[in-house]
Amino acid sequence: MKTLVVYYSMDGNTKFAAELIARDLSADIMPLEPIKNYPRSTIGKYILCGKAATFGEKPKLKPYLYDPADYERIIIGTPVWNSRLAAPINTFLKNSDMKNKTTSAFFSSAGGDAGKCIAKLNEKLGHMEGTLSLINAKKNEELTQKRVGEFVDQINACLK
Numbered sequence: 001m002k003t004l005v006v007y008y009s010m011d012g013n014t015k016f017a018a019e020l021i022a023r024d025l026s027a028d029i030m031p032l033e034p035i036k037n038y039p040r041s042t043i044g045k046y047i048l049c050g051k052a053a054t055f056g057e058k059p060k061l062k063p064y065l066y067d068p069a070d071y072e073r074i075i076i077g078t079p080v081w082n083s084r085l086a087a088p089i090n091t092f093l094k095n096s097d098m099k100n101k102t103t104s105a106f107f108s109s110a111g112g113d114a115g116k117c118i119a120k121l122n123e124k125l126g127h128m129e130g131t132l133s134l135i136n137a138k139k140n141e142e143l144t145q146k147r148v149g150e151f152v153d154q155i156n157a158c159l160k
């Protein structure tokens, strides 16, 4: 099944998981990149990114590497920002027709619950074959690899 892993990552945790998932599924991988970069300072990012997530902002993104319309299965990866989806994911969801796609998602947090993000994506997509919540994905490398393996098995089992 032609699969695209789409993700946004600011500090590399979601990217780390995205690359493992794409490798295991032999999928194409596409980072979302806002045209206007978010600040990298701790205070700046917590204020601006937090606000962007809380208010459901949809920042303009650089052109996509791939056309999601060409894929049957889309796997979305997002950091948890203020218990919500990272703002670039809102843009992706608004621009893409996910009807008739097989969808799954993975979430990267620093310890918080991804429940709100999962609910939001479920609401937007209508269905997800699998979800994976990771805590400090890069730091907990071994656990992340194990949980990614389980996630990949789970979503592949849905195809049978």
Ligand SMILES: Cc1cc2nc3c(=O)[nH]c(=O)nc-3n(C[C@H](O)[C@H](O)[C@H](O)COP(=O)(O)O)c2cc1C
Binding pocket: 008, 009, 010, 011, 012, 013, 014, 015, 045, 046, 047, 048, 049, 050, 078, 079, 080, 081, 082, 083, 084, 108, 109, 110, 111, 112, 113, 136, 137
């Ligand atoms: C603006 C902002 C809000 C965040 N809110 C939460 C949160 O609500 N719960 C949580 O556990 N982690 C939160 N985090 C931490 C990130 O979810 C976590 O570091 C994640 O792994 C970052 O992914 P990345 O490295 O791919 O950017 C927040 C980080 C930022 C920048």
